[in-house]
């Protein structure tokens with residue numbers, strides 16, 4: 152296995168990205184609005200040591216095999232029970248310490264002005280899951296659009312529910328709180344969580360609650376509304392059910408940085424999105440001496456519903472042996 156992290160640059164006239172082979176981490180994403188107006192819109196660190204030190208925040212990493220939490224770190228696949236690492240009290244979060252975010256990926260394909268594909272073989276039993284799972288992630292840029300495509304195929308039925316865990320701040324990564332961002336999310340319902348942030352299994356309407364972001368509003372308008380679910384998570388840390396009219400080629404999310412005017416529209420073929428408002432970002436020094444803390448960035452993690460593997464009524468995140476799956480999320484940037 153290659154034990155040294157390489158950094159790859161992708162650049163065209165509008166976007167510049169840096170990606171690290173360790174964790175397939177998106178280190179930076181510069182939006183080039185014009186001369187002297189380049190904004191790096193994702194949080195990150197200058198060195199691998201800080202990625203390891205703050206690994207609980209999962210800045211920019213590819214998460215897998217399973218994103219978010221699995222209750223009691225336990226699941227059953229084809230009548231066989233599997234015990235996973237409990238890395239957050241009794242739960243498994245983001246697949247534990249051996250998750251994709253902590254692995255060295257290989258460069259399978261690289262065209263500097265267009266795309267990079269990183270691949271990784273997760274062996275049978277790794278993270279506690281069955282099957283040899285071959286996976287790859289492709290970061291591809293085209294004008295002002297970034298596409299993140301994640302493929303997976305296994306030799307046994309297993310879970311495959313990866314996501315990208317970038318923290319965005321559309322005013323620039325070092326510009327402080329994201330609470331003044333304008334956010335629209337095309338979701339009519341969301342999943343309430345228990346004290347351990349595991350969905351209770353219910354799906355609730357967003358109507359009349361701070362979770363109603365359908366028409367778009369300033370984030371702080373919702374965050375300031377009293378609601379027990381916002382209290383439990385200290386902000387948003389919930390899975391929204393993407394309205395089926397907004398799967399595929401209509402954006403399910405639109406976010407605008409109030410200071411730069413950078414607008415991000417997101418598209419996906421996945422059924423849910425975890426909206427996390429950076430409630431648990433610790434005080435730290437990030438790349439270029441930036442100061443990060445609570446609410447310095449937000450994540451929109453497209454995925455199957457959290458703990459879906461233990462909830463029969465949710466779409467299953469399992470893939471059958473030799474069934475190749477491809478999940479994609481597009482990030483389309485515009486500005487005036």
Ligand code: BGC
Nearest residue numbers: 207208209348388425427431
């Ligand atoms: C989870 C949060 C968690 C964060 C960093 C997010 O995907 O929803 O609860 O704190 O990742 O670990």
